[in-house]
Amino acid sequence: MTSQVRGVQLARLLGQWHALPGRRRSPDYAALAGAVRGLLADGRLPLGVRLPAERELAEALKISRTTVTAAYRELRESGHLASRRGAGSWTMLPGTHRVASTGLWTPLDDRDMIDLGVAALAAPPELLPAARAAAEDLPRYLGGAGYHPTGIIELREAVAHAYTDRGLPTSPDQIMVTNGTQHALDLVLRLALAPGGHVLVEAPSYPNALAALAARRARITTHGLAVEEPGWDADLLLGGLRQARPKLAYLIPDFQNPTGHLMPAALRERVVATAHAVGTDLVVDESFVDLPLDGTVLPPPTASFDRHSRVITIGGMSKPFWGGLRIGWVRASAPQVQRLAAARVGVDMASPVLDQLVAVHLLADAPAIVAARRAQLTAQRDALLAALAQRLPEWRVTVPHGGVTLWAELDGPISSALARAAEEVGVRLAPGPRFGLDGTLERFLRLPFTLPAADLVEAVGRIAAVRYDLDRGGRSQWREPAVIA
Ligand SMILES: Cc1ncc(COP(=O)(O)O)c(C=O)c1O
Numbered sequence: 266m267t268s269q270v271r272g273v274q275l276a277r278l279l280g281q282w283h284a285l286p287g288r289r290r291s292p293d294y295a296a297l298a299g300a301v302r303g304l305l306a307d308g309r310l311p312l313g314v315r316l317p318a319e320r321e322l323a324e325a326l327k328i329s330r331t332t333v334t335a336a337y338r339e340l341r342e343s344g345h346l347a348s349r350r351g352a353g354s355w356t357m358l359p360g361t362h363r364v365a366s367t368g369l370w371t372p373l374d375d376r377d378m379i380d381l382g383v384a385a386l387a388a389p390p391e392l393l394p395a396a397r398a399a400a401e402d403l404p405r406y407l408g409g410a411g412y413h414p415t416g417i418i419e420l421r422e423a424v425a426h427a428y429t430d431r432g433l434p435t436s437p438d439q440i441m442v443t444n445g446t447q448h449a450l451d452l453v454l455r456l457a458l459a460p461g462g463h464v465l466v467e468a469p470s471y472p473n474a475l476a477a478l479a480a481r482r483a484r485i486t487t488h489g490l491a492v493e494e495p496g497w498d499a500d501l502l503l504g505g506l507r508q509a510r511p512k513l514a515y516l517i518p519d520f521q522n523p524t525g526h527l528m529p530a531a532l533r534e535r536v537v538a539t540a541h542a543v544g545t546d547l548v549v550d551e552s553f554v555d556l557p558l559d560g561t562v563l564p565p566p567t568a569s570f571d572r573h574s575r576v577i578t579i580g581g582m583s584k585p586f587w588g589g590l591r592i593g594w595v596r597a598s599a600p601q602v603q604r605l606a607a608a609r610v611g612v613d614m615a616s617p618v619l620d621q622l623v624a625v626h627l628l629a630d631a632p633a634i635v636a637a638r639r640a641q642l643t644a645q646r647d648a649l650l651a652a653l654a655q656r657l658p659e660w661r662v663t664v665p666h667g668g669v670t671l672w673a674e675l676d677g678p679i680s681s682a683l684a685r686a687a688e689e690v691g692v693r694l695a696p697g698p699r700f701g702l703d704g705t706l707e708r709f710l711r712l713p714f715t716l717p718a719a720d721l722v723e724a725v726g727r728i729a730a731v732r733y734d735l736d737r738g739g740r741s742q743w744r745e746p747a748v749i750a
Contacts, residue, residue: 268508272317272325294335308468308705309489379724382693384713388587399622412615414606416442423628433566438599446581446593465514469700471522496526520553523711524672525665530564537570551580553668561666574598592624648718656729678707686731
């Protein structure tokens with residue numbers, strides 16, 4: 266079923282459309298068409314949704330119907346709208362705007378490159394002692410075959426304990442250990458989504474989650490996030506779930522990647538209730554939940570509002586500890602965990618015992634390690650914000666109060682061009698379209714603050730220099746960013 270945006274909803278998204286820059290020179294219909302194009306380009310208005318009937322939008326905007334008719338005509342002519350008589354008009358992008366939006370980033374071994382394509386910290390100093398202690402523990406496991414499809418009991422207990430501490434009572438048989446959060450997502454999708462199934466995701470969202478969905482040939486509906494807090498629009502998100510009734514929704518409510526937004530408790534509760542009412546399973550990615558900054562108090566876990574096993578939570582060690590560990594997990598009902606474990610034997614059998622033991626030691630030390638990570642991230646974020654304010658003051662950023670990334674709104678649809686130019690001066694960037702579908706989000710750039718402050722400041726200086734060159738038309742031999750297509 267096609268989703269539809271109502272007149273009042275579109276009017277709210279359009280905001281002050283009649284006061285856009287350059288407005289004085291263009292008639293009302295052209296300004297309206299331009300504002301709709303802007304929403305599409307930013308991913309706030311999804312592709313393939315039915316726009317309100319002309320009369321309905323005219324009423325919502327308190328303008329004449331002829332203005333809306335002319336605006337829709339212009340949008341059809343520019344390739345942003347497809348109409349069928351009697352059936353309505355659907356949003357689209359002109360064919361030339363489409364670019365590949367998924368694909369894995371391959372950090373190259375280029376020592377001089379400042380890599381802002383990857384949003385993850387280097388290992389903490391506690392990692393090596395934890396690895397040594399894990400090696401000491403290993404003999405306890407060597408008498409067995411070493412296959413533990415749901416994970417070793419010590420780690421499942423530690424992870425369950427951490428959920429319980431957060432106010433979400435959890436037993437070890439509700440936990441399955443995986444090889445990272447990405448693996449957890451892939452396994453959950455194998456279990457919960459038939460090929461071609463319908464999924465709702467945020468726009469922007471985490472590129473490798475989009476890649477996992479593409480691998481399932483998922484049909485995707487998007488919910489566009491605003492730059493400003495809280496990011497999610499309750500009316501549109503819940504309306505989208507009710508209309509599209511997707512099989513599954515993939516959300517990152519805790520310091521969303523890339524925007525850094527934190528979903529308020531009341532919306533979590535309503536999303537879970539609505540998902541249950543329409544038969545949607547929620548996959549909640551908690552990759553960044555351990556990293557609130559500025560004393561931010563976390564809302565209750567999304568799964569704490571779940572009474573019907575609708576919410577599957579995934580998380581892992583990569584963001585608070587180290588990505589190289591490749592340890593993540595799924596929290597679900599015990600029967601779901603059993604089904605996941607059964608599915609897993611056809612994939613990778615089990616996670617390495619030694620790495621799980623390292624994770625056990627790190628989790629035992631979690632309060633101290635994570636406190637140091639937060640202090641480090643706060644200092645690095647502040648250095649990045651200060652450098653941006655100084656060197657690129659036209660860019661708009663909402664200060665993230667957690668996670669490891671900020672989502673900058675640029676001064677034009679230049680994100681991919683900027684990423685290509687930055688690569689030439691030794692800065693790898695993940696441009697906006699990587700985080701969306703169909704080539705939207707060109708006015709945005711994700712900037713992680715996981716590198717040392719000096720590198721971030723240097724990177725911003727180089728980005729500002731190439732930004733200036735873009736305006737002056739100075740183009741070097743641009744290469745594609747490093748991706749596996
Ligand atoms: C939202 C989100 N989910 C999953 C992952 C993958 O995490 P892992 O290294 O645990 O597989 C990341 C890593 O950046 C992420 O940002």
